[in-house]
Amino acid sequence: MSEPRDEFDQDAFDAIVDAETDRDPDLAVIEAGSRTLRARAGSPQDDAVPARPADPEVDAALRAVEADLATRWGETKLEPSVARISALMDVLGEPQKAYPSIHITGTNGKTSTARMIEALFGAFELRTGRYTSPHVQSVTERISLDGAPIPAERFVETYQDIKPYVEMVDAKEEYRLSFFEVLTGMAYAAFADAPVDVAVVEVGMGGSWDATNVIDGTVAVITPIDLDHTDRLGSTPGEIAVEKSGIIKEGATVVLSQQPVDAAQVILKKAVEADATVAREGLEFGVVSREIAVGGQLLTLRGLGGEYEQVFLPLYGAHQAHNAAVALAAVEAFFGIGADHARTLDVEAVRRAFASVSSPGRLEVVRRSPTVVLDAAHNPAGARATADGITEAFSFSRLIGVVGASGDKDVRGLLEAFEPIFAEVVVTRNSSHRSMDVDELAAVAVEVFGDERVVVEPRLDDALEAAITLAEEEDEYAGAGVLVTGSVITVGEARLLLGRG
Known part of the structure; x- marks a missing residue:
């Protein structure tokens, strides 16, 4: 049974912080945060506690949208099909075709890789849209423009703009559009409206039947595949790779991180069928060296066109270094850099981009x-x-x-x-x-x-x-x-x- 929720009282919140600071400032923050968490929590079915907008009217409007979305199938209930999202794209005028896209799937590292790709494009002055999931604190985080979550006001406006079309599709399909499908439609519409120069899109689950898979990604990124969602995707990396390789489109470039052998075999077979070019970590690109530095790590990365030295990444762990190599290769592939075009991106821009990366x-x-x-x-x-x-x-x-x-x-x-x-x-x-x-x-x-x-x-x-x-x-x-x-x-x-x- 859930506890009754208090109304949020800013004065009480501040009083708790002030009163407890002398005892332990950090534990005081936890106690104050606990009250805020309970006060600001929405429906008990919400997947995270949103960081609320400061404007009460905007906050109320965002809550109304969240409540509306909560009536739909959650992200753990799926009917494997792109029919509904395709129907929505059709009535919206195919907004996802208004810009080129990089499509990212895999088991781990997708969001961090997406954020790195976004930072690299920003360093080259391209306007970006990024769609990732799940969110850490606010649903608005899922749709980003130019490296920042879409403002709550714009999130609400985008929902209101597409809502009549969502209802049209709901009325015609066997099942209503899900929470994730509606958000995907919102993201694609927001990107077209911005407009963005390139969209960086992370799949929700799998690939072939994921709602995001109505884009024609010129670059398909596949981060490391391991066992997760085995009840829906398969019980081995190879079986899971069948679904994830579904994002590979005809003639695309596939940027492939290091994979289990059975997963790599499946992906390479799919790439051949799609006449796609494959760039493999450890062969065409990779991490040359890395050393621990204050606040992160210092990397030398080998891209598709050459080496990039003295790249500071303010994130910890070898896995983030590999994500950086994948992100760099993806952006090089987008710009047409590869074995046939032996050139590198501007190294100073690359350094600025990676130095700016965060991954909450x-x-x-x-x-x-x-x-x-x-x-x-x-x-x-x-x-x-x-x-x-x-x-x-x-x-x-x-x-x-x-x-x-x-x-x-x-x-x-x-x-x-x-x-x-x-x-x-x-x-x-x-x-x-x-x-x-x-x-x-x-x-x-x-x-x-x-x-x-x-x-x-x-x-x-x-x-x-x-x-x-x-x-x-x-x-x-x-x-x-x-x-x-x-x-x-x-x-x-x-x-x-x-x-x-």
């Missing part, structure tokens, strides 16, 4: 003393990359985990990936209806970590406070840290609780 909720440091890191890893492959990144970039004497996961994920595999680096784990849950029951999560955690290393806190704000307290409790752990992980939703709510909303 991906090994993101949100406070110090003790250090709290947020990472949205939600499957075993992502957790392994995060664990490696934490070990490489941070020298924690002791690391406390805060884990809130979705019930439809491989939670055991996720916890097993983190077990070597967590001294203790605080299991909790987020506000989503998809969140795993905390007692069930605790039972799995005890099997993985042992009873003495598991702490149970049903509320996320209590879990954060418990983890920070554990990290601070003894002098010998002065270098202790906290990692909050398990779900994009958990990370988004933690950002708000820790004052980053």
